[in-house]
Amino acid sequence: MKSTLAKAFDVKTFRQNGIDLIHKLADYLDKANNGNLDKTIPYASPADSLTYWQNRPMKSENFMGLVQDVLDRSTKLHNPKYMGHQVVPPVPLAALAGFFTEFLNNGMAVYEMGMAFNPIEKLVCDMLCQKTGYPDSSGGILTSGGTLGNLTALLTARAKICNLDVWTAGDKDTQLAIMVSEEAHYCVDRAARIMGLGEAGIIKVPVNDDYTMNTELLQNYYEQATKQGKKVFAIIGSAASTSTGSHDDLQKIAAFASKNDIWLHVDAAHGGGAVFSEKYKHQLKGIDLADSVVIDLHKMLLTPALATAVLYKQGSDCTATFHQKAQYLWDNSEGDWFNSGKRTFECTKLGICFKFYALWHAYGEKIFEENVDTLYDLAKTFALKIKSSGFLDLAVEPSCNIVNFRPQNLSNEQVLQIREALILDGEFYIVSTILKGQVYLRTSLMNTFTSPSDLDNLLSKIKNLLP
């Protein structure tokens, strides 16, 4: 064997690197959980970061030195002062399961390349369907992210609802359209454009004061679109919406969808995890009426990214999305659950299921419920602190773990300056958003170790930054 390859596969080196890496991460986690990491974000500008990596010497077999350099220059989700974007600090066991999955590298598209992962994915999807309140005939798939998940579900909706075989013939003559809240995640808009619906095919429904879809307008908007010659085939409910974490009224949207024979898709990428919570599942009332649902396991369900479930009330709809025959991959039997490639956009797909399954296997459903309850409760506590601070306005009462607020009497520019000062300081990581033209500081409480005193410290830091 050539010498570089021989070195790269050397078992002794692998064993030592593995041991060293685990020690490094365990030390990092220990510090993080005990509040002993000094920065959440060691911010450097894009140009400075690029310069660093361009100038860093390449030729070295010192893997741990490389790991340390990446760690020093990365955002620390495991720090309880991380309150930024909606990505979870994964449970260590799930990350180990992910490493193991990558090591095996079973591609899953055909049964023989995923003899363990295909059945495990089915068990995971069946469990999530049952928690969603779906009937026994339901089913689903796992895919890489909510963005791809939403696109997949909308492709299914088009295949099932339109009397057009767009997949084969295109849709030259019909203006197809979807209806969605103006507060929906931008990926829904992107999916519609990828599907060729164009601007005219995305009907944006205005929101109420609490940023939920104004369902009073639905029938009117639908009839207007139909009069204009559009064929509306789907409506998307958000559970929750991205900026404010607001939950659309799924029961009302379901009644509208059913009356007009259109597909109801629920984008529960963020909030879907609440199906595990006795206390908070009421936020999702009506989700069982949806034809399809997307849930990100890498948001509220403690699993490393990317891991997304696309669930269908009628499991057979899984196979309605992509009709292609690849002779070298599959024989032509339809509806087989064990050849995952027939039902997902991806061809080679890692065993996403295993990261989640390992958690479920070790800790039961309870771990998911505890995480949702802890973080949603904490958001309520945070909202109370904001309201009683005397210097902050709360954007809207939180219905999950997303909380937006802004210092009173400041311009948008000044709010942005505060957020910038926080990033340069690095102790906390939070983001910002724009609501009704006003800039807000935005937090997603994603770390189950975040405590009320961390929130107090954030607020006093902000107070000190006031102009």
Ligand SMILES: *Cc1c(COP(=O)(O)O)cnc(C)c1O
């Ligand atoms: C995060 C999110 C998405 C995008 O999902 P990714 O997994 O980041 O691709 C879509 N919709 C909603 C409501 C989200 O919260």
